[in-house]
Amino acid sequence: xxxxxxxxxxxxxxxxxxxxxxxxxxxxxxxxxxxxxxxxxxxxxxxxxxxxxxxxxxxxxxxxxxxxxxxxxxxxxxxxxxxxxxxxxxxxxxxxxxxxxxxxxxxxxxxxxxxxxxxxxxxxxxxxxxxxxxxxxxxxxxxxxxxxxxxxxxxxxxxxxxxxxxxxxxxxxxxxxxxxxxxxxxxxxxxxxxxxxxxxxxxxxxxxxxxxxxxxxxxxxxxxxxxxxxxxxxxxxx
Amino acid sequence: xxxxxxxxxxxxxxxxxxxxxxxxxxxxxxxxxxxxxxxxxxxxxxxxxxxxxxxxxxxxxxxxxxxxxxxxxxxxxxxxxxxxxxxxxxxxxxxxxxxxxxxxxxxxxxxxxxxxxxxxxxxxxxxxxxxxxxxxxxxxxxxxxxxxxxxxxxxxxxxxxxxxxxxxxxxxxxxxxxxxxxxxxxxxxxxxxxxxxxxxxxxxxxxxxxxxxxxxxxxxxxxxxxxxxxxxxxxxxxxxxxxxxxxxxxxxxxxxxxxxxxxxxxxxxxxxxxxxxxxxxxxxxxxxxxxxxxxxxxx
Ligand SMILES: Nc1ncnc2c1ncn2[C@@H]1O[C@H](COP(=O)(O)OP(=O)(O)OP(=O)(O)O)[C@@H](O)[C@H]1O
Ligand SMILES: [Mg+2]
Numbered sequence: 001x002x003x004x005x006x007x008x009x010x011x012x013x014x015x016x017x018x019x020x021x022x023x024x025x026x027x028x029x030x031x032x033x034x035x036x037x038x039x040x041x042x043x044x045x046x047x048x049x050x051x052x053x054x055x056x057x058x059x060x061x062x063x064x065x066x067x068x069x070x071x072x073x074x075x076x077x078x079x080x081x082x083x084x085x086x087x088x089x090x091x092x093x094x095x096x097x098x099x100x101x102x103x104x105x106x107x108x109x110x111x112x113x114x115x116x117x118x119x120x121x122x123x124x125x126x127x128x129x130x131x132x133x134x135x136x137x138x139x140x141x142x143x144x145x146x147x148x149x150x151x152x153x154x155x156x157x158x159x160x161x162x163x164x165x166x167x168x169x170x171x172x173x174x175x176x177x178x179x180x181x182x183x184x185x186x187x188x189x190x191x192x193x194x195x196x197x198x199x200x201x202x203x204x205x206x207x208x209x210x211x212x213x214x215x216x217x218x219x220x221x222x223x224x225x226x227x228x229x230x231x232x233x234x235x236x237x238x
Numbered sequence: 239x240x241x242x243x244x245x246x247x248x249x250x251x252x253x254x255x256x257x258x259x260x261x262x263x264x265x266x267x268x269x270x271x272x273x274x275x276x277x278x279x280x281x282x283x284x285x286x287x288x289x290x291x292x293x294x295x296x297x298x299x300x301x302x303x304x305x306x307x308x309x310x311x312x313x314x315x316x317x318x319x320x321x322x323x324x325x326x327x328x329x330x331x332x333x334x335x336x337x338x339x340x341x342x343x344x345x346x347x348x349x350x351x352x353x354x355x356x357x358x359x360x361x362x363x364x365x366x367x368x369x370x371x372x373x374x375x376x377x378x379x380x381x382x383x384x385x386x387x388x389x390x391x392x393x394x395x396x397x398x399x400x401x402x403x404x405x406x407x408x409x410x411x412x413x414x415x416x417x418x419x420x421x422x423x424x425x426x427x428x429x430x431x432x433x434x435x436x437x438x439x440x441x442x443x444x445x446x447x448x449x450x451x452x453x454x455x456x457x458x459x460x461x462x463x464x465x466x467x468x469x470x471x472x473x474x475x476x477x478x479x480x481x482x483x484x485x486x487x488x489x490x491x492x493x494x495x496x497x498x499x500x501x502x503x504x505x506x507x508x509x510x511x512x513x514x515x516x517x518x519x520x521x522x523x524x525x526x527x528x529x530x531x532x533x534x535x536x537x
Contacts, residue, residue, distance in 0.1 A: 048422075049422075050419055050422065050423075069422075070422035070423060070425075071422060071425045071426060071427050071428070074422075074423060074424070074425035079423065080423050082419070082420060082423060086417055086419075086420040088412070088413055088416055088417065088420070089416070090412070090416065091409075091412065091413075095409065098409070099409055099413055099424050099426075100424060102406070102409075102410070102424045102425050102426060103424075103425035147424075151424075151425065
């Protein structure tokens with residue numbers, strides 16, 4: 001289980017997280033919704049050690065993550081699909097998938113996992129020798145998700161994976177999230193602008209408001225919450 | 239100019255260009271991964287020459303073993319430099335300018351250290367007959383070095399390109415140079431990979447140092463400064479960050495310097511300016527170097 005307690009993060013003088021707490025239980029899909037600048041990305045970047053919090057704690061199976069190197073956190077099975085894709089543009093699609101499996105030692109299963117990713121995103125198979133920088137934005141997003149899956153994570157964190165994708169592909173991504181969650185018991189921590197879709201598949205959700213957790217509850221609870229409806233689902237009160 | 243003279247000069251150009259290439263790749267590799275101009279690289283090169291002076295002078299016949307020892311010692315020195323002068327700053331997220339100043343400081347430190355240990359009096363590099371004997375090809379009389387250096391350079395450049403493009407460590411190097419945070423997220427050991435880059439760049443500089451010493455057998459603590467400057471220019475001309483570019487830049491610079499002196503012997507005293515003139519001309523037309531990519535510099 002991943003647990004965050006009273007996490008405070010500052011960028012220079014700006015407070016990005018103002019003492020948030022949350023729990024991500026094993027095998028669940030948890031979603032994080034909230035307005036722009038609420039601190040969602042900062043939360044995930046803190047978990048992976050890319051930003052250093054001022055105070056608070058982040059534990060995974062009881063082990064403190066704050067202070068660890070990113071590579072050691074990744075080694076524990078926590079992976080992040082960063083906001084804005086960040087595929088390695090001058091590497092081929094295949095190389096990007098290979099680098100996703102950088103830490104893995106089990107060569108035998110490597111082929112199987114590439115096949116799994118190809119099955120999920122057939123376009124990546126067609127384009128396997130193409131330089132990733134020349135893929136379309138949506139294809140790059142699929143590659144970023146595929147690359148993360150190649151590391152066989154225990155906890156898969158995704159920062160707005162559906163950004164800039166066509167509705168049909170968004171549906172694909174959500175289907176894949178549910179599939180890996182069910183079949184591989186992968187824990188998923190998901191940031192989404194599309195709060196409606198995210199809350200529908202989530203077991204539990206957190207609503208962030210400028211550095212704080214404003215609301216939390218099961219997916220259904222939040223979906224039917226008036227305030228959430230008004231602010232994040234684009235539905236006004238009748 | 240007679241045909242055989244021209245051939246002779248072409249060989250000299252290739253020889254000098256290969257030497258430049260071997261040192262230029264070190265500048266380009268460090269720049270690629272840290273976005274830092276490693277000013278101390280030319281002093282690593284100089285130390286490599288002194289290592290060679292001491293290791294080889296013991297016994298000529300053991301030169302292959304000595305060379306391996308020189309390469310290893312220089313690589314260790316390069317890694318040590320990174321740990322002391324750069325790594326400590328990097329861990330504290332020091333700004334780029336601090337790193338640059340540290341690089342300049344490290345350069346002065348090594349030059350002065352060499353003066354203290356080896357004195358400023360020039361030493362004569364051991365002349366290994368296998369490399370410096372003359373040989374006759376048709377009407378051209380050459381030092382064996384003229385053939386050996388390009389071959390050795392090609393071998394090392396091929397090994398380096400293989401390393402960068404086909405191995406896991408090379409993949410890690412490329413990933414870090416493009417996108418540090420994402421490379422970390424892939425689980426790449428950033429500090430280890432940076433050390434590895436310094437080791438490789440310094441090892442290849444050591445190869446260059448040995449061959450340079452055989453060709454120009456006078457060594458002193460400042461012997462690295464002018465070659466270092468030219469090799470840095472070679473890296474910039476080729477497109478800094480790009481290994482192939484550094485090799486091309488080095489060869490180009492070597493040829494131009496040799497040819498300019500051959501055709502205009504009266505200006506041979508000013509031969510060092512050609513590199514700078516070429517640098518200015520190329521940067522005017524291709525600001526990113528001959529095969530450099532456009533780098534959106536984040537400062
Ligand atoms: N590197 C940084 N330097 C300074 N301020 C930053 C930095 N990164 C984020 N911030 C600030 O921290 C706050 C939270 O940012 P964060 O990226 O976590 O928001 P977010 O919830 O992911 O927003 P979005 O939905 O737009 O992606 C914002 O006010 C942002 O301006
Ligand atoms: Mg964000």
